Amino acid sequence: MAAESPRNTTEPRSKTLSIYVVTWNVASAAPPLDLSDLLQLNKDNLNLDVYVIGLQEMNCGITSLLSDTAFEDPWSSFFMDVLSPLSFVKVSSVRMQGLLLLFFAKHQHLPFVQILSTKSTPTGLFGYWGNKGGVNICLKLYGYYISIVNCHLPPHMANNDQRLEHFDRILEMQNFEGQDIPNILDHDLILWFGDMNFRIDDFGLHFVRESIKNRRYSDLWEKDQLSIAKRHDPLLREFQEGPLLFPPTYKFDKNSNNYDTSEKKRKPAWTDRILWRLKRQPQANPQTQRLPAPHFFLSLRSYVSHMMYCVSDHKPVTSTFDLELKPLVSTxxxxxxxxxxxxxxxxxxxxxxxxxxxxxxxxxxxxxxxxxxxxxxxxxxxxxxxxxxxxxxxxxxxxxxxxxxxxxxxxxxxxxxxxxxxxx
Incomplete structure (x- = not known):
């Protein structure tokens, strides 16, 4: 091999990347035979640059964990087999018991993706057990800092305060001591998603089900615990979310589209959510009252559930984002x-x-x-x-x-x- 002399860089042009985020509590199920709808493979013009996939409640029995340690777990293998022929490469992954986070990128973006850190934060059993908690991938994309968090928060209607406490704890644990990485709150983008387990307060089961049946989702928004928390919690308020225009994604009888018919008859809820937070933009010039031109901006294109998948008691949720950026690293x-x-x-x-x-x-x-x-x-x-x-x-x-x-x-x-x- 012969190295040539160093070369000069050119002024970067702005570009738009399409990011597709998947969150799904799979309830220990194996991958279905066909995930084309979930991954948007049934679209004629698939124009995606990045897949971010977060699963919760993967099979984490001792036999499964030992097997997955020696070999790729079935879900990772499935996604790799499906996405590799489309020029996607698995750049990074992190797993903590039932939590799995995967980051795929089109091959042409690989020289501009630098994985800085992967991290697991258990919050179950007083912070010693990973059945609940969060997993994080921290990376630089075209020179910008991005943190991706997949979480599973405590269940049950009465544990709302505990969910908020775990959210804060996971965020606080995303420090990078001894590494030249800024605090997560100084990252240009945080993508945060997972089975957050927030429920719908006050309204009775009959009212909730009738509202869903008649697609009056807005009747339920005001009592959604996460929406309430975002109005009052200073930190959560900085996270954005798309409108909940799809039915609550929990809890279903497995292998059906029927909400829970067991003796417990759990009330439906939007437990599976996708949030994002952009770093605070510079203040407007006091003389012109104009903001500097944004060099990094995320816009939501879609936020939907996929009701056709019935292997779990949850339905998967996806978001498509357009990330507009002016590369800090263009060569x-x-x-x-x-x-x-x-x-x-x-x-x-x-x-x-x-x-x-x-x-x-x-x-x-x-x-x-x-x-x-x-x-x-x-x-x-x-x-x-x-x-x-x-x-x-x-x-x-x-x-x-x-x-x-x-x-x-x-x-x-x-x-x-x-x-x-x-x-x-």
Whole structure:
């Protein structure tokens, strides 16, 4: 490999990324055979850049946990199998017992995604048990700090104060001592979602069910515990949420769309929620009364439930966001490409260039990956392989080549993960 001289960067242009967030309490169920509706795969023009998937109550029996420690859990494997052919890469994941958080990004964004930290915060059994709590992925996306939190808060109508207390505790525990990472409240964006378990106060079961039947959801909003808390809690007030225009997502009889018919007949509630918080914007100029042009802004495109899935007593909830940003980092730290014709008979050479401040390490490596592209994104004439440069110091992929072909007769060794490594 031959390194070229450092290169200059250019002024970045604003861009819009589409982020799709999924939250679902799966009640120990295995993945259904088809999740096309949940992942929006049934849409003709799937124009997403990032998938953020949070599950609660995954099977966390001892046999399942031991198996998942040695191998990918069934849900992670399912999402990888479905999303990989669409050019998505699992960039990071974190699990705490039944809580799972996954972050997928389109391959072209990988050089601009840096995973800074993953964290688990148990709040069950006085903070010692992870059946409740939160898991967090902290990352930099095009230079902006983003924290993603998937949580499972205490259940039952009477435990509203405890839910708020756990919300605060999870937030307080997202510190990054000894790391050059700002406090979570100084991050540009917090995405917070999960089975928050907030209920509908005061109204009786009959009134709630009749309101749902007649789609008078607004009649129930004023007694929704989370909506009430957001009006009074100074910190929660900074989190935004889309309108609840879908039926309450809990509690259903499994394998049906009927609300709880057991002896307990639990009152329906919007337990599964997706919130977000943007860092406070700069104040307006006192002379012009104009705000600076925003360089980072999140807008909600959709906030819906998916009633067709019945494997759990909860329905999944999704949000689609448009993230408008002016990249603080617009040039990949590494640009690399294959040199000459790659065949078994020739030596395989790679050239690369780097930005002046790139912290290279002798432990960096370059991998060759066989990929399958969605032809709507990349012309069919493009190649089937990518070169990726992994930075040991940054713990992330910092450079990706353009797709290219390897001529027939070349030899690639398949590793157990399905990733290909060249014999050089």
């Amino acid at each position: 990949p730290p590494i640009t690399l490409m294959p040199e000459g014709l790659w065949t078994m008979e020739n030596e395989m050479l790679i050239s690369y260039s780097l930005t002046p401040d790139f912290p290279s390490s002798p432990w960096d490596w370059i991998g060759l990956y066989k990929v399958y592209f969605n032809t709507s994104d990349i012309p069919e004439t493009e190649g089937q392989f990518l070169l990726c440069y992994y930075s040991n110091n940054l713990h992330s992929v910092v450079g990706i080549s353009k797709p290219f072909k390897i001529q027939p007769g070349s030899f690639l060794a398949e590793d157990p993960l399905g990733e290909s490594q060249p014999h050089i």
